[in-house]
Amino acid sequence: xxxxxxxxxxxxxxxxxxxxxxxxxxxxxxxxxxxxxxxxxxxxxxxxxxxxxxxxxxxxxxxxxxxxxxxxxxxxxxxxxxxxxxxxxxxxxxxxxxxxxxxxxxxxxxxxxxxxxxxxxxxxxx
Numbered sequence: 535x536x537x538x539x540x541x542x543x544x545x546x547x548x549x550x551x552x553x554x555x556x557x558x559x560x561x562x563x564x565x566x567x568x569x570x571x572x573x574x575x576x577x578x579x580x581x582x583x584x585x586x587x588x589x590x591x592x593x594x595x596x597x598x599x600x601x602x603x604x605x606x607x608x609x610x611x612x613x614x615x616x617x618x619x620x621x622x623x624x625x626x627x628x629x630x631x632x633x634x635x636x637x638x639x640x641x642x643x644x645x646x647x648x649x650x651x652x653x654x655x656x657x658x659x660x
Contacts, residue, residue, distance in 0.1 A: 538578050538613055540592040547592065549613050558608040569605025569639070576644040576655035577613055584648040596621040598645040600631035606644075635659055 631643035634656035
C-alpha cells in the first residue's frame with residue numbers, strides 16, 4: 535500500500551511513497567515524512583470512493599485541506615498537480631477540520647472532489 539495509481543490523459547501513472555519523498559527533496563525531516571504519509575494515505579482511502587475504484591484522472595481532482603505542510607503539499611502536487619493547476623484550497627481554519635488531529639503546521643484534514651463527488655479524510659484523535 536505504498537503507492538497510488540491515477541491516470542494522466544488516460545495513461546496509467548503509479549506514484550510510490552519513495553518517489554514522493556524524492557520529489558520532496560531531502561525528505562528525511564520527520565515532520566515532512568509524516569505529511570507525505572498523511573497526504574498519500576488520504577488519497578489512497580478517498581480516491582477509490584470517488585469513482586467506483588477506478589483510477590482518477592489526476593487533473594480533475596480538486597483538494598481542500600487544513601494542512602499546509604510541505605510533505606502533504608508535495609504528495610498532493612505530485613499525484614494530482616492541484617497546486618500547479620489551481621485546484622487546491624489550503625485553509626487552516628476550515629470548520630470541517632475542527633475534530634481532526636492537529637499538528638504544529640495545521641490539522642490533518644483533506645477533502646477530495648472529483649466529477650461531482652466529494653470525500654473527506656481526517657486523522658482523528660486516538
